[in-house]
Amino acid sequence: MLKKIEEIFFRSLMLISNLLIVSVLVIILYSIFRKGLGALNWEMLTQRPHGGYYYGKEGGVLNAIVGSLYLSFGATLLATVIGVPVALFMNVYLVKRRKILNFIRFLLDLIWGVPSIVYGAFGFGLMVFLGIKTSLLAGIITVTLFILPIMIRACDEILKTSPLGLLEAALSLGSTKTETSFRVVLIQSFSGIVTAILLSFGRAIGDAASVLFTAGYTDSIPTSLNEPAATLPLSIFFQLSSPVPEVQNRAYASAVILIIIILVISLLSRALSKKYHKNRI
Amino acid sequence: MNENTKIKVEHLDLYIGKQHILKDINIEIPENKLTIILGPSGCGKTTLLKCMNRLTDLYHDVKINGSIFIDNEDVLHTKTDVTEIRKKMGLLSQRPFPLPMNIYNNVAYGLKISGRRNKKALDARVENYLKQVNLWDEVFDRLHEPASKLSIGQQQRLCLARGLAVDPEIILADEPTSALDPISSETIERKFEELKQQYTIVMVTHILRQARRIADYVIFMYMGEVIEQGPAKEFFENPKMERTKAYLQGAFN
Ligand SMILES: Nc1ncnc2c1ncn2[C@@H]1O[C@H](COP(=O)(O)OP(=O)(O)OP(=O)(O)O)[C@@H](O)[C@H]1O
Ligand SMILES: [Mg+2]
Numbered sequence: 001m002l003k004k005i006e007e008i009f010f011r012s013l014m015l016i017s018n019l020l021i022v023s024v025l026v027i028i029l030y031s032i033f034r035k036g037l038g039a040l041n042w043e044m045l046t047q048r049p050h051g052g053y054y055y056g057k058e059g060g061v062l063n064a065i066v067g068s069l070y071l072s073f074g075a076t077l078l079a080t081v082i083g084v085p086v087a088l089f090m091n092v093y094l095v096k097r098r099k100i101l102n103f104i105r106f107l108l109d110l111i112w113g114v115p116s117i118v119y120g121a122f123g124f125g126l127m128v129f130l131g132i133k134t135s136l137l138a139g140i141i142t143v144t145l146f147i148l149p150i151m152i153r154a155c156d157e158i159l160k161t162s163p164l165g166l167l168e169a170a171l172s173l174g175s176t177k178t179e180t181s182f183r184v185v186l187i188q189s190f191s192g193i194v195t196a197i198l199l200s201f202g203r204a205i206g207d208a209a210s211v212l213f214t215a216g217y218t219d220s221i222p223t224s225l226n227e228p229a230a231t232l233p234l235s236i237f238f239q240l241s242s243p244v245p246e247v248q249n250r251a252y253a254s255a256v257i258l259i260i261i262i263l264v265i266s267l268l269s270r271a272l273s274k275k276y277h278k279n280r281i
Numbered sequence: 282m283n284e285n286t287k288i289k290v291e292h293l294d295l296y297i298g299k300q301h302i303l304k305d306i307n308i309e310i311p312e313n314k315l316t317i318i319l320g321p322s323g324c325g326k327t328t329l330l331k332c333m334n335r336l337t338d339l340y341h342d343v344k345i346n347g348s349i350f351i352d353n354e355d356v357l358h359t360k361t362d363v364t365e366i367r368k369k370m371g372l373l374s375q376r377p378f379p380l381p382m383n384i385y386n387n388v389a390y391g392l393k394i395s396g397r398r399n400k401k402a403l404d405a406r407v408e409n410y411l412k413q414v415n416l417w418d419e420v421f422d423r424l425h426e427p428a429s430k431l432s433i434g435q436q437q438r439l440c441l442a443r444g445l446a447v448d449p450e451i452i453l454a455d456e457p458t459s460a461l462d463p464i465s466s467e468t469i470e471r472k473f474e475e476l477k478q479q480y481t482i483v484m485v486t487h488i489l490r491q492a493r494r495i496a497d498y499v500i501f502m503y504m505g506e507v508i509e510q511g512p513a514k515e516f517f518e519n520p521k522m523e524r525t526k527a528y529l530q531g532a533f534n
Contacts, residue, residue: 096338096341098342165376166380167339168374169378171339172367172371172372173367173394173447174365174395174447175364175390183390184381187380187382279381279383279427281428
């Protein structure tokens with residue numbers, strides 16, 4: 001009897017907390033879409049801001065859409081190329097070095113908590129040191145640094161769950177540790193890695209503070225890595241701070257665009273990872 | 282070294298942290314025979330087996346002294362690449378771990394990493410090894426399905442085929458039948474009796490009846506020590522040590 005009450009109690013607790021989270025999400029999405037959809041139109045998606053855009057005249061946020069995509073794809077690509085091998089290294093080469101491993105994990109967890117504005121400041125310092133201007137390149141580098149610990153730790157948590165027996169099986173077939181990493185362990189954890197990459201992409205495309213000083217902001221579309229680039233979060237920020245109600249609504253429309261980009265990318269990558277998921281043991 | 286000795290272990294000690302897991306192991310494993318390592322749970326059978334193909338390299342805080350000679354080469358202190366040593370030995374673990382890929386690629390994996398890419402030759406070898414472990418008839422029409430979809434018994438045979446495909450000289454098997462039903466176990470047992478013509482087989486078990494059925498040579502371990510070793514007939518009919526007698530009478534179970 002007591003068991004049953006306990007069961008009911010915890011079940012309702014879980015249900016309530018789930019409902020709470022979902023409803024908060026729904027409220028946020030609803031308020032964004034309610035204000036944003038009205039202002040969203042073809043012009044928003046296909047045009048750069050003209051002179052009077054920020055006073056409510058014609059134009060769109062194509063500059064920020066393109067800038068954000070360039071920046072977050074660039075940074076995610078870089079962070080994947082660096083981060084996934086690092087996480088594999090930790091879980092294949094360092095499996096027996098538990099102390100070193102725990103220390104690395106502890107460090108990464110610490111930097112994960114550093115606010116992005118600090119990365120922005122650091123990136124700015126780096127730019128001054130290297131003598132580069134506010135540019136797409138500087139933004140990509142800064143955002144890469146910002147998402148790298150997230151990428152490594154998220155991949156690491158996934159790879160940690162790959163069974164030791166699989167590692168042993170691959171090694172005893174005579175594969176080197178590198179072959180084992182990329183041809184077995186990575187494939188086993190592929191769908192989890194995709195999730196980790198998505199998580200990092202979400203952080204990259206959604207962050208404003210790290211690009212404020214580094215990528216800058218511009219009404220034009222960058223044609224090279226040396227030009228500054230606009231980003232959606234900053235564009236939202238600037239439009240929200242406008243006194244013109246129409247422009248404020250365009251901020252919500254920009255947020256809708258941002259959400260849809262993330263949605264499309266995550267659906268695409270899920271479809272991609274399905275192919276490998278079925279082979280998991 | 283005895284003419285027909287394939288693996289010779291000399292004064293092997295293994296510590297994990299401060300724990301003394303293997304204590305002064307001295308054994309000789311005959312070539313082209315089926316050697317069984319017997320002993321109660323926790324006595325160090327798996328650890329001894331993993332020393333032979335250096336999977337103990339993955340252990341945290343491990344210290345190993347002594348030598349393991351395979352064809353006169355000390356694998357613990359070799360200048361040769363560990364991967365080359367491991368290729369000499371196929372490993373079957375307690376639970377099958379198929380690779381996260383399809384059935385075909387599980388068998389072809391070892392061949393591919395050693396640079397064989399000719400599609401026709403690969404096809405032929407995959408078929409050959411799957412036939413050797415009596416799996417071909419069950420999977421020939423779904424070679425491109427994930428290996429994880431097979432039953433545990435089929436997976437274990439697949440792992441055997443995958444191990445044979447890299448052309449080893451030795452098969453190390455750690456309780457290969459413990460997760461299997463009686464019929465699948467029998468398939469594996471019979472396979473081993475056939476395979477010992479070509480391979481040196483070292484198999485861990487704690488099923489006495491199984492050992493009696495198939496062993497040519499027996500090594501009995503207890504608490505990290507080798508208590509007794511010898512040809513199966515002698516071992517089972519005329520055990521010399523008291524511990525062995527007690528074990529054979531089922532005192533530890
Ligand atoms: N990675 C490890 N870290 C610490 N201790 C270990 C490790 N592997 C094995 N041991 C210890 O070494 C001893 C021998 O273990 P082992 O797995 O070799 O026994 P076993 O004879 O194979 O037992 P079983 O029949 O249950 O499989 C045990 O006391 C075990 O706790
Ligand atoms: Mg064992």
